Amino acid sequence: MDIIGYLVDALTPLNLVLALAGVVLGTIIGALPGLSATMAVAVLVPFTFTMDPAAGLIALGAIYTGAIYGGAFAAILVNTPGTPSAIATTFDGFPMAKRGDGGLAISLATISSVVGGIVGAVALLVLAPPLAKVALAFGPTEYFWLAMFGLTLIAALSVGNTVKGLIGACLGLVLSMIGVAVVGGDVRYTMGMQRFLAGIDLTSAIIGLYCVPVILDLVANADPHLKPSETGGLRFREGTRIALKRKFNVIRSSVIGTIIGVLPGAGGSIAGLVSYSEARRTSENPESFGKGNPDGVIATESANNATVGGGFIPTLVLGIPGTPPDAIILGALLVQGIKIGPTLFTTDGNIVYTFIWGLLIATLLMLPVGLLIGRYAYSTIVKVPKAVLAPTVALLTIIGSFAIHSNVDDAQLMVGLGILSWILNRYGFQPSPIVLGLVLGSIAEQGFVQTYLIGNASGRMTEMFFMRPISIGIICAALLTLGFPFWADWKAKRRRQLGQIAEPIADDGTEITPEHKQRDLPEIGFAILFIILGIGIYLGASGMSALGSVFPKTIAAVLIAFSALLIAMNLRRPAGGSFKLANLNAGAMRRISLGVVLLAWVFLMPVIGFLVTSMIAFVAIMIVADYDRPPAKTWAIWIVSGLLICTGFWWLMANVLLLRMPAGLLI
Amino acid sequence: MKRTLAVIFAGLLSATPLAAQSVDDFPSKPMTYIIPFNAGGESDISARFQQAEWEAVTGQQVVIQYQPGAGGAQAWSQLNSLPGDGYTIMGINMPHTVLQPLAGSAGYKTEDLTPVNYFHYTPNAIFVTKDSEFKTLADLVDYAKANPGLVTFAGSGSNSANNLAAVQFNELADINTTYVPFSGTGPSITAILGGQTTAGFNYATSGVSQGDAMRMLAVASDERLPAFPDVPTFKELGYDIVGGAYRGVAVPSLTPEPIRQKISDIVTEINHRPDFIEKMESAGFVLTDIGYDKMDDFVAARIKEYTAGAKALGIIK
Structure with a gap:
């Protein structure tokens, strides 16, 4: 067959070198939070102008798939998704790493990513035209319900704490409304500040919400960041065995990832969340999800790499890019003089098929590349002393949030949200529901308003919302996910009644706080604050256009309702619980110092300049994070290496990624 | 300061x-x-x-x-x-x-x-899918007149060039249609191709990237586009809409x-x-x-x- 013939074209030494270099570069960029596939692909596009089209495409595709995979490293090792696609990887990946299974988690992520990537690429190779029809069958209604489905995952993520989870989701939805609304064009909740016009940047919010709390906890005590693995290494054999045993999960997640990848409005983060939720629902012990269940890592990582191949389907067949990197690659194709669209597979079949084979080869190369980089990254994170690890991770969060738009505002927002997230987390409001609300908010709102407009025009409102076949399917899946935790709860109670004692689950690293038995005053305080916030949002919506105000008003009402429910629940409990005053021990002092250093860092950066501020802050955090009190010589080595790290990243950003660095009085 | x-x-x-001279060398990096x-x-x-x-x-x-x-x-x-x-x-x-x-x-x-x-500039244009019952702009206008409010146009964003053209067209053709804003050209084209809306107000460039999958009914340029010699301009059809x-x-x-x-x-x-x-x-x-x-x-x-x-x-x- 012709298609096989193109494999030979893909196997030229140049293409292989490009695929390998692309995967290495992509994996590293993906592992650094904030440095995204989009950025890497955008910088490299001009170099492909002079290349043969297929070779250029292979290089770009390899970077893209490598970056989606690389996002798992940061998710597993520092609880921060390197790319938004890896959000759900943190749920189980970090708990695994904390209890000493980090190497295993990386192996599983690698195997799952490779399999997911292959499934996506094979679908692109053999099923592209029929699957492109799926993209068209998804209308505004379906996107709305898909977002709702994603939100139902909150019920599962915050078992025993559902009301707080729902409040967190509302907060995320509120964050998603800030800025200029796509539908209606209103300027919403910017508080008159220009920096909020473009809305809350998702990537910097994720970095802040997940990573800043990790650094704050890192400096608070002398315990190692991750428990060292007993056996050491990546435990690749064990990983392969587990993955083989969970082959059904791998394949299901890869298929979900491919199909969601085909939808231009969805993307890797939603694919990961949906397959995570499905893996949890079908699991025999759903309670262990979120506490380090390997199935969670497998599901997310196979799904998000499957979206790479899936996303190329609408890009190449319909000329509608599935994701931002796809959009850049589409532009590169146009510059090469290649006409995208339905005829592409016939007129330029040689280029397309050579590229798809190249993408497959690049995906396979992820296995050795990933294991090598993963082994190095893991052992480094475990071995590096805290006094160097903490400032390095802090530097990465600031670089990452700054690099997205070359904008200091994003870095300031990241630190602010991060400190807020740590405080909220202390009182049981976890970051994940907030992030889910932020990711899904705009999709839900646009889908809702568009469905409303179309339904209203044709007078078929109910039919538009509830009668479309795909919508009904998604609604059913959402109801299943929503009802499942309650059903599982009921079953567990029943089992207990029957006198069977459930096996205690290993819950190292669990972060789910069980519901309090007694009245919790701070909780009531937060709920009152949220009610005030809700009222403010509701009143703020009054001046907006009809299209722009539906969603804010609804969310405000829901937020008020849940906060009131939380207060009611607290009032029902007996009063007089031990009211814990914030305990100003040494750990707390270190946390506060770190928070102050981070804030000073991002606010002085535009005044003094990036490099100098970073160097000073780096050393300051070293002092905050030091527990070992090493001799002066070690200190000297640490400081020199810190200064080198700062300079190296600064040079990389200014001269390779060509970002506009903030230069104040100094550099 | x-x-x-x-x-x-x-x-x-x-x-x-020195700086004055650098204009001649510009750009030197x-x-x-x-x-x-x-x-x-x-x-x-x-x-x-x-x-x-x-x-x-x-x-x-x-x-x-x-x-x-x-x-x-x-x-x-x-x-x-x-x-x-x-x-x-x-x-x-x-x-x-x-x-x-x-x-x-x-x-x-x-x-x-x-x-x-x-x-x-990219002129605004009205698109329908290739299977649409509307072969010409007149078909669409007649239908919109007979069914006020029923016709929906997908377009890119609120208060955008597409939105402006849709409002202008309503006024000039004396019809009542609904403009549905999407977050960009890609999503709005997807909605048109998927039959989610009756038609779309987009840029003429989409006509090229979609090939035969969509039909352009009219384009808001002064003269017909070289890439689409068969597509009439709004002006030819009696609507004074030029722009994008x-x-x-x-x-x-x-x-x-x-x-x-x-x-x-x-x-x-x-x-x-x-x-x-x-x-x-x-x-x-x-x-x-x-x-x-x-x-x-x-x-x-x-x-x-x-x-x-x-x-x-x-x-x-």
């Missing part, structure tokens, strides 16, 4: 003969071209076409960066804080830069921005006059290169020749036109 210092410093620099939108849109694609010619014209490369947000306002509001040495330029769009300040706190004013060359999104290159306000002129000349020269013309026209872009010398008149005329449009959209009373 910092701003004042920068102005003085820039003034000193431009006063020295790679330039940065900021696109205030996401990759893959019309702004990006036309800039990428320019990028492929840039080195041949100037001897230097140009690096494209994206700074999306708030429909471009995020980048435009920061344009004047960028260094005015000519090495950082930014894409600029109409009607965005007129409508956004009219609509409210965009962070900049139309007259704050310094466009040096508007090099093309104009795209150009702007510089920070500190950029000295000779450099502004030089950058405008570079863009004009690229506009005359046969390869560039061929790529742009076959992709459905319409090239314009609005250099720095014609800029004031062009901007004034657009402000007048879009202020009237803003009233129709209900942005201003």
Whole structure:
């Protein structure tokens, strides 16, 4: 067959070198939070102008798939998704790493990513035209319900704490409304500040919400960041065995990832969340999800790499890019003089098929590349002393949030949200529901308003919302996910009644706080604050256009309702619980110092300049994070290496990624 | 304070003969071209076409960066804080830069921005799927008249060129249709192809990328497009709608006059290169020749036109 013939074209030494270099570069960029596939692909596009089209495409595709995979490293090792696609990887990946299974988690992520990537690429190779029809069958209604489905995952993520989870989701939805609304064009909740016009940047919010709390906890005590693995290494054999045993999960997640990848409005983060939720629902012990269940890592990582191949389907067949990197690659194709669209597979079949084979080869190369980089990254994170690890991770969060738009505002927002997230987390409001609300908010709102407009025009409102076949399917899946935790709860109670004692689950690293038995005053305080916030949002919506105000008003009402429910629940409990005053021990002092250093860092950066501020802050955090009190010589080595790290990243950003660095009085 | 210092410093620099001479050498290092939108849109694609010619014209490369947000306002509001040495330029769009300040706190004013060359526009056009019952614009208008409110148009964004054209068309054709805003050209084309809306108000460029999958009923250009000789203009059909999104290159306000002129000349020269013309026209872009010398008149005329449009959209009373 012709298609096989193109494999030979893909196997030229140049293409292989490009695929390998692309995967290495992509994996590293993906592992650094904030440095995204989009950025890497955008910088490299001009170099492909002079290349043969297929070779250029292979290089770009390899970077893209490598970056989606690389996002798992940061998710597993520092609880921060390197790319938004890896959000759900943190749920189980970090708990695994904390209890000493980090190497295993990386192996599983690698195997799952490779399999997911292959499934996506094979679908692109053999099923592209029929699957492109799926993209068209998804209308505004379906996107709305898909977002709702994603939100139902909150019920599962915050078992025993559902009301707080729902409040967190509302907060995320509120964050998603800030800025200029796509539908209606209103300027919403910017508080008159220009920096909020473009809305809350998702990537910097994720970095802040997940990573800043990790650094704050890192400096608070002398315990190692991750428990060292007993056996050491990546435990690749064990990983392969587990993955083989969970082959059904791998394949299901890869298929979900491919199909969601085909939808231009969805993307890797939603694919990961949906397959995570499905893996949890079908699991025999759903309670262990979120506490380090390997199935969670497998599901997310196979799904998000499957979206790479899936996303190329609408890009190449319909000329509608599935994701931002796809959009850049589409532009590169146009510059090469290649006409995208339905005829592409016939007129330029040689280029397309050579590229798809190249993408497959690049995906396979992820296995050795990933294991090598993963082994190095893991052992480094475990071995590096805290006094160097903490400032390095802090530097990465600031670089990452700054690099997205070359904008200091994003870095300031990241630190602010991060400190807020740590405080909220202390009182049981976890970051994940907030992030889910932020990711899904705009999709839900646009889908809702568009469905409303179309339904209203044709007078078929109910039919538009509830009668479309795909919508009904998604609604059913959402109801299943929503009802499942309650059903599982009921079953567990029943089992207990029957006198069977459930096996205690290993819950190292669990972060789910069980519901309090007694009245919790701070909780009531937060709920009152949220009610005030809700009222403010509701009143703020009054001046907006009809299209722009539906969603804010609804969310405000829901937020008020849940906060009131939380207060009611607290009032029902007996009063007089031990009211814990914030305990100003040494750990707390270190946390506060770190928070102050981070804030000073991002606010002085535009005044003094990036490099100098970073160097000073780096050393300051070293002092905050030091527990070992090493001799002066070690200190000297640490400081020199810190200064080198700062300079190296600064040079990389200014001269390779060509970002506009903030230069104040100094550099 | 910092701003004042920068102005003085820039003034000193431009006063020295060394700086004056550097206009002739300009550019002597790679330039940065900021696109205030996401990759893959019309702004990006036309800039990428320019990028492929840039080195041949100037001897230097140009690096494209994206700074999306708030429909471009995020980048435009920061344009004047960028260094005015000519090495950082930014894409600029109409009607965005007129409508956004009219609509409210965009962070900049139309007259704050310094466009040096508007090099093309993408005319608005009405699209239906190839299987649609509407073969001509008259079919669609008749149907809309018989079923008030039933026809839905998918388009890119609220208060955008597409939205403006849809409102204009309602008025001129005396019909009542519903405009459904999507988050970009891609999602709105997906909605049209998937039959989610009756038709779409998009740019003519989408007609090229979709090939035979969509039918263009009318295009808002002065003359028929080379890529679509069979598609009538709105004017031919009796509706006075000409326009779409104009795209150009702007510089920070500190950029000295000779450099502004030089950058405008570079863009004009690229506009005359046969390869560039061929790529742009076959992709459905319409090239314009609005250099720095014609800029004031062009901007004034657009402000007048879009202020009237803003009233129709209900942005201003």
